Amino acid sequence: MFKIIKKDECTGARIAELSTKNGIIETPVFMPVGTIGTVKSLSPFEIYDDGFKVMLGNTYHLFLRPGIDIIKKFGSLRNFTRYKGMILTDSGGFQIFSLAKFAKVKDDGVSFMSHIDGETHFFTPERVVEIQEALDSDIMMQLDVFSGPEASRDKAEKDLDITIKWAERSMSAKKKDGNLLFLISQGNFFEDLREKSARIMSGFDADGYAIGGLAVGETKEIMFKMLASSASNLPENKPRYLMGVGTPEDIINAVSLGVDMFDCVMPTRNARNGFVFTSSGALNIKNSKYKSETGPLDVGCGCFCCKNFSAAYVRHIFMTKEIFSQRLLTLHNLHFYQNLIVKIRQAIKENSFLNMLNKINMQKPSSLF
Numbered sequence: 001m002f003k004i005i006k007k008d009e010c011t012g013a014r015i016a017e018l019s020t021k022n023g024i025i026e027t028p029v030f031m032p033v034g035t036i037g038t039v040k041s042l043s044p045f046e047i048y049d050d051g052f053k054v055m056l057g058n059t060y061h062l063f064l065r066p067g068i069d070i071i072k073k074f075g076s077l078r079n080f081t082r083y084k085g086m087i088l089t090d091s092g093g094f095q096i097f098s099l100a101k102f103a104k105v106k107d108d109g110v111s112f113m114s115h116i117d118g119e120t121h122f123f124t125p126e127r128v129v130e131i132q133e134a135l136d137s138d139i140m141m142q143l144d145v146f147s148g149p150e151a152s153r154d155k156a157e158k159d160l161d162i163t164i165k166w167a168e169r170s171m172s173a174k175k176k177d178g179n180l181l182f183l184i185s186q187g188n189f190f191e192d193l194r195e196k197s198a199r200i201m202s203g204f205d206a207d208g209y210a211i212g213g214l215a216v217g218e219t220k221e222i223m224f225k226m227l228a229s230s231a232s233n234l235p236e237n238k239p240r241y242l243m244g245v246g247t248p249e250d251i252i253n254a255v256s257l258g259v260d261m262f263d264c265v266m267p268t269r270n271a272r273n274g275f276v277f278t279s280s281g282a283l284n285i286k287n288s289k290y291k292s293e294t295g296p297l298d299v300g301c302g303c304f305c306c307k308n309f310s311a312a313y314v315r316h317i318f319m320t321k322e323i324f325s326q327r328l329l330t331l332h333n334l335h336f337y338q339n340l341i342v343k344i345r346q347a348i349k350e351n352s353f354l355n356m357l358n359k360i361n362m363q364k365p366s367s368l369f
């Protein structure tokens with residue numbers, strides 16, 4: 001059940017609660033990416049303790065390694081990882097088309113070659129639901145076709161029609177009660193296809209709807225135009241999930257268009273590259289000005305890293321390639337995203353979200369808040 005608690009008066013932003021079998025997800029929400037069952041360098045306990053109640057897993061990766069039979073022995077991906085929160089698993093559609101080799105779409109499914117050992121596999125929409133039910137994901141995603149940023153209109157339309165058929169088949173394939181199933185609206189960079197996809201998918205009365213195929217190299221202008229076409233044609237009373245996006249500015253702007261859920265590798269991947277999000281803009285820890293900085297990375301940040309360590313120390317262990325630096329920067333960046341979400345929810349509650357939106361769009365990129 002998806003219950004809207006408060007709607008912003010000036011934008012499409014809203015606060016809501018999504019009930020799952022393992023608890024309630026308060027939205028807007030940011031979900032850290034734990035592709036194969038772990039957010040790189042952190043423990044599932046740390047993720048949960050920092051306020052992240054939903055973690056992402058990936059069906060394609062978990063199917064290949066460790067294999068579904070291993071996870072079945074534990075009863076669920078939650079038990080296997082010991083994560084106390086809820087788990088959303090992506091279907092693997094994006095990975096099949098971007099990472100695996102020789103992905104070949106047929107009417108009934110897609111064959112692909114594993115990027116790990118070259119073995120050939122075949123996924124159908126039904127099989128992907130079955131795998132996610134075996135993982136016992138709180139939120140499952142349908143198998144979709146990702147056309148890629150360069151796709152022609154003909155290809156985008158053809159892929160969209162297959163994704164729509166697969167959406168319907170995924171709905172029928174669901175056997176277990178309690179695991180939510182989200183459909184993925186596509187349509188590449190064609191506004192009318194985005195609208196068509198969202199309108200048809202809405203008719204299937206799914207538990208929620210994702211918006212896929214964005215943030216894959218297009219300009220921000222195009223991304224938000226497409227996002228608006230998708231989001232405005234999806235049902236008001238269901239959660240909207242923007243897959244793989246994005247920067248703090250992207251998240252605030254997407255919330256204003258009525259998006260409720262987000263995931264992105266940006267805070268964690270950037271951390272491992274020394275790129276740090278702070279309340280006064282992004283910084284690069286490699287910059288020599290932090291060599292002797294006795295203060296934390298971000299004054300006022302309450303994360304484990306900022307509470308205990310100076311920027312000079314973090315820089316020192318980053319430059320000497322100590323593993324601990326990756327953990328500290330990942331903890332910090334994720335805490336920054338969690339804080340961002342808390343601030344967004346607070347702003348919607350206090351009717352000040354429009355100010356936040358205007359501020360971020362006027363001041364970027366030098367200052368975030």
Ligand SMILES: [Zn+2]
Pocket residue numbers: 297298301302303304305306307331332333335
């Ligand atoms: Zn911090």
